[in-house]
Amino acid sequence: MGLPLELMPEEAQVLVDKKVSYIADDATFHPARLATFDEPSRRAYVQSLKNEGKRMQIAVIESNNRNKPNPHEGKSKKKKREPKEQEDLSTDHLVGGDNEADESSRLFDSSPTPRKSINIGEVEGYALTPTTSSFLLPTLPDSELEHSATVDVPVSYPLFAHLHDKGYYMMPGLRFGCDYNVYPGDPLRFHSHFVAVHFGWDEEITMMDLVGGGRLGTSVKKGYLFGGAVADGSDAEETSDRHGVSRDDKSEQPKLKGGLVAPPVRTFCLEWAGM
Amino acid sequence: MQAEFGAWSSSRPEYIAMAEVNHGQQLADTVLDNLKYQHDWTELQVLTHSPTNSQPLVRPMISGLPPRRLYVHPDDQIAMVKSSAVPNGKMFDTPEVEWVLPTHISEKWTLKAFAAVFDSLPAQLSPHPERPKRIVLATIHADSTIVYYLIHDGIVKPRQN
Numbered sequence: 001m002g003l004p005l006e007l008m009p010e011e012a013q014v015l016v017d018k019k020v021s022y023i024a025d026d027a028t029f030h031p032a033r034l035a036t037f038d039e040p041s042r043r044a045y046v047q048s049l050k051n052e053g054k055r056m057q058i059a060v061i062e063s064n065n066r067n068k069p070n071p072h073e074g075k076s077k078k079k080k081r082e083p084k085e086q087e088d089l090s091t092d093h094l095v096g097g098d099n100e101a102d103e104s105s106r107l108f109d110s111s112p113t114p115r116k117s118i119n120i121g122e123v124e125g126y127a128l129t130p131t132t133s134s135f136l137l138p139t140l141p142d143s144e145l146e147h148s149a150t151v152d153v154p155v156s157y158p159l160f161a162h163l164h165d166k167g168y169y170m171m172p173g174l175r176f177g178c179d180y181n182v183y184p185g186d187p188l189r190f191h192s193h194f195v196a197v198h199f200g201w202d203e204e205i206t207m208m209d210l211v212g213g214g215r216l217g218t219s220v221k222k223g224y225l226f227g228g229a230v231a232d233g234s235d236a237e238e239t240s241d242r243h244g245v246s247r248d249d250k251s252e253q254p255k256l257k258g259g260l261v262a263p264p265v266r267t268f269c270l271e272w273a274g275m
Numbered sequence: 276m277q278a279e280f281g282a283w284s285s286s287r288p289e290y291i292a293m294a295e296v297n298h299g300q301q302l303a304d305t306v307l308d309n310l311k312y313q314h315d316w317t318e319l320q321v322l323t324h325s326p327t328n329s330q331p332l333v334r335p336m337i338s339g340l341p342p343r344r345l346y347v348h349p350d351d352q353i354a355m356v357k358s359s360a361v362p363n364g365k366m367f368d369t370p371e372v373e374w375v376l377p378t379h380i381s382e383k384w385t386l387k388a389f390a391a392v393f394d395s396l397p398a399q400l401s402p403h404p405e406r407p408k409r410i411v412l413a414t415i416h417a418d419s420t421i422v423y424y425l426i427h428d429g430i431v432k433p434r435q436n
Contacts, residue, residue: 163430166430184432193432193433194430194433199385199386200386201385201386201387202385202386202387203385203386204383204384204385205383205384205385205386206383207378207379207380207381207382207383207384207414208380210384210412210414210424211380211414211422211424214424215422217433218433221433221435222433223427223431223432223433225430226386227386228386230386230390231387232387266386266390267429267430268386268389268426268427268428268429269426269427269429269430269431269433270412270424270425270426270427271424271425271427271433271434272423272424272425273345273346273411273423273424273425274345275314275341275345275423
């Protein structure tokens with residue numbers, strides 16, 4: 001997937017919680033940031049774009065060389081021969097004497113010459129259209145990250161964060177009448193495993209919702225998963241986590257990068273018993 | 276009738292507790308009959324206390340033996356398919372004792388209540404103590420229809436059916 005990328009509010013919040021990204025308000029950030037640019041920083045910015053363009057082109061050339069070893073070898077053999085013929089002509093005209101030694105030395109020189117080393121000097125660099133504003137950004141110290149704009153996440157966020165932490169991938173749940181459609185990985189590779197619905201710890205669950213959800217889930221070969229954040233402090237020791245997806249994963253609540261601990265979440269899975 | 280009783284008893288806490296006990300007991304009796312006569316379960320008994328530490332259960336539950344294996348974990352299903360030595364899933368032909376939680380369709384449950392039910396159940400009763408606990412959720416309708424669902428304490432991937 002490329003940039004720009006539209007994320008669900010929950011996905012954005014997970015990234016912020018893990019302290020690997022922060023939210024900037026596009027509409028206010030760009031005018032404010034661009035207004036502070038003076039001539040040297042403008043030039044530095046343009047230069048950084050050029051450098052990036054060069055870097056990209058070199059990377060493309062290198063990967064091309066790496067990906068096609070056989071045609072490249074064929075080409076270099078051809079190349080080896082061509083200069084030889086040219087050499088013959090030119091040396092005949094110019095000297096005519098020790099052309100044999102000259103030719104062999106030229107041959108010796110040209111054979112190990114890699115094509116890319118010639119190209120690197122000639123690289124003009126691609127003209128880049130940046131997909132992000134990362135070149136515009138000053139490198140922020142960690143404390144600045146705290147000033148991230150807030151995300152308006154739905155109440156079901158704790159369930160999302162919990163499942164995300166277990167390695168699941170969530171898609172919007174409208175198609176199955178739930179909060180999230182839960183995939184065990186890439187949604188293009190797998191069918192989803194669960195139809196997930198969030199409830200508050202003390203929120204009333206209508207039995208008919210469980211019966212209907214469980215039956216729908218089973219008939220589309222999914223489990224009906226319902227859960228939410230554990231609210232009472234004493235019971236924060238969640239037992240469901242001990243039997244997570246991967247049974248060898250006995251780790252406790254995931255410690256996030258910033259030392260934060262994800263709220264304990266308890267989940268239940270429902271399947272039709274077939275009787 | 277239930278609703279009328281509820282309104283009448285709401286000002287008298289001592290009756291609510293009693294009603295709760297009766298409600299749970301009645302549901303358990305109905306579900307037990309259904310399991311026995313419609314689904315051919317055996318070794319049925321109503322349990323009000325945990326068999327290991329004799330702590331009271333949240334509400335009376337039923338343990339019993341279904342005529343066939345009720346649930347095969349997807350990992351076991353995969354293992355079964357892979358091992359051609361055991362044809363037609365004979366490996367999982369022996370039934371396991373199931374625990375059934377009787378509920379009524381008009382009830383309102385919470386995550387907290389389900390958590391309490393699972394926490395009151397001893398893990399060592401399960402034939403697979405390393406897997407999440409699993410019970411059978413029986414829901415009774417006023418017209419005497421009963422539906423049965425498997426409920427797992429945690430994230431358990433669905434069966435391949």
